[in-house]
Amino acid sequence: MTPEKKKELQLFAVRARKNVITSVHAAGSGHPGGSLSSIDYLTYLYNVEMRNLDPKNPKKADRDRFVLSKGHVCPGLYAVLAQCGFFPESDLLTLRKPGSHLQGHPNMNLTPGVDLSTGSLGQGVSAAAGMAKAAKFLGQDIRAYVLTGDGEIAEGQIWEALEFAAHYKLDNLCVAMDINGLQIDGATKDVMNMEPIDEKCKAFGCDVIKIDGHDFDQIEKAFEHFHANIGTGVPTVILMKTVKGKGVSFMENQAGWHGKAPNDKEFEQAMSELDAAEKEIKEA
């Protein structure tokens, strides 16, 4: 990755973080913590990785598909989709409001660019596996991407989906897990310890790569790893170590910011921190 490309992605990501804070603040509710931890992945996914996306034709038949299994972090997805041109960024201020196409959890029939309605945890990997299987059945070169949380993987269906993916050799399926270590009730290791996640995914027949989910070089490497798996019959799992609330000091590593909107004062502070980060990237 060139330094220019990386800078471009970093600027996109910081803008998306500002959009997350702005939209959740305007809504008065929502899930900033996991939105912020997954922004860098989503930024790379939509700007670099996914093929045949066309914001003017969001249902383009040959596009790669993305399922946000942890649907509650849709403020992050909405920000990225808006910045990619799927709908105006000003729409983000309507998040969670009556009449808005931006529902509290994603709705594929309302929001341009959303490939599946999600929100109830544990179901997205199955649906993405269905997309990947359908693509293979139809002889189409389409890849299916899905993002889960780390609290979410306590849902047994995640593992049903991985066994299905391995059984049907869905090497066009790329599962990313946002390992921010926190869920609503506290630390994931205390609420329901799922470690060793890598060993479990491997045992279910997937190839696993572990990365820092905030490092674009590593995210790129992970997707290269996925590309190398295509043709081998092995599905890919990317385990991304991330920081919940990444980019806003008082939200970082705080379970309390899983599903809470900032008040006006907190909003000002978050935005000033992100403005400073943006300035720093620009001047670097």
Place this chain on the structure above:
Amino acid sequence: MADVKKIATRESYGNALVELGAVNDKVVVLDADLAGATKSGTFKKAYPDRHFNCGIAEANMTDVAAGMATMGLIPFTSTFAMFAAGRAYEMVRNTIGYPHLNVKVCATHGGLSVGPDGASHQCNEDFGLMRTIPGMTVMCPSDDVEARKMVHAAAEMDGPVYIRFGRSAVPVYHDEDFKFEIGKAETLREGTDVAIIANGIMVPVALEAAETLAAEGINARVINMATIKPLDNEAVLKAAKECGKIITVEEHNIIGGLGEAVCGVTSEFCPVPVKRIGVPDAFGHSGDADEVLAEFGLSAENIVKVAKSF
């Protein structure tokens, strides 16, 4: 009865899938280790590359089907009613129903007639579960001809469908030229003393009861309500107006199913007395299917008794 031939509607399901496979290359079938019992195995024999066994993992199967539907396929998921509507309820509700995806949830082994397997497998709640999902079409055929035509109609419409097929062989009383239409009731017998509205395996039983009642001077209208949702309100209201009283008969809890659907329409638009024959908010138990059904009042004798005392 025009014909005494007996076929279980799950057999009809398997045969209809094979017919569909030949004319619609978007049709794929998913099963959860019950391909033999649900008869989706018939399709598998004909089209092995279009049948995907998902193992004993109904939740996953249901959402895999949702994902496939977004890609333009028409997935039919097959398992027992208990797992299709029960185990995977929330997957059907949130990932098929909410986005209104084109998945056909096909359940066999519904109701008490599962018999010896007992209460854990006698799903008497599926109509209620499925019919409360917005936009869901819910159907239950009464014989082989209707079941096959229903499967074709489901494939032809765009949107989520739930169909319950039966395990045991039932009389084939429709002619091959019968025209099935989703949402349209079929009046099998005219009458104005009482209307008996039934579905599934209870339809021939209701007809039998009507014959007995006729011999005793009570002319019962018999309506086959194969589509529980969208309900044919017009047929229900016509029956209410012309017969003045209604008996519903279904192999389902009296809560949530056809009986309540009929009551919902009559109470709002044409209040008439309605008696619901069904499972009285209870669990079933093991036993010969006919014996268990009779015990819960799902017999021609009981329909006659209820009609005479109504």
